[in-house]
Amino acid sequence: MPRRAPPGHQRGLLLQSEGREDEAREQWRLAVAMLETFDGAYESTLGELRELLAAR
Known part of the structure; x- marks a missing residue:
């Protein structure tokens, strides 16, 4: 079963799409x-x- 991205990662992407960098x-x-x-x-x-x- 693939690992899912953590909620903070997904929430961050949503916030970024709303311009809330x-x-x-x-x-x-x-x-x-x-x-x-x-541990990796x-x-x-x-x-x-x-x-x-780092993209900023």
């Missing part, structure tokens, strides 16, 4: 902090989140 970035930062505790289980999602955060 600062709120989106905060959701992504929270998602990164949570996912880093899973979400490495592809972490990579995407890090790219989103």
Whole structure:
């Protein structure tokens, strides 16, 4: 079964689509902090989140 993206990741994408960039970035930062505790289980999602955060 594929791993699902964390709620903060998805919420951030929705906020970004509404033009709420600062709120989106905060959701992504929270998602990164949570996912880093899973010892590499979400490495592809972490990579995407890090790219989103670096894109500013």
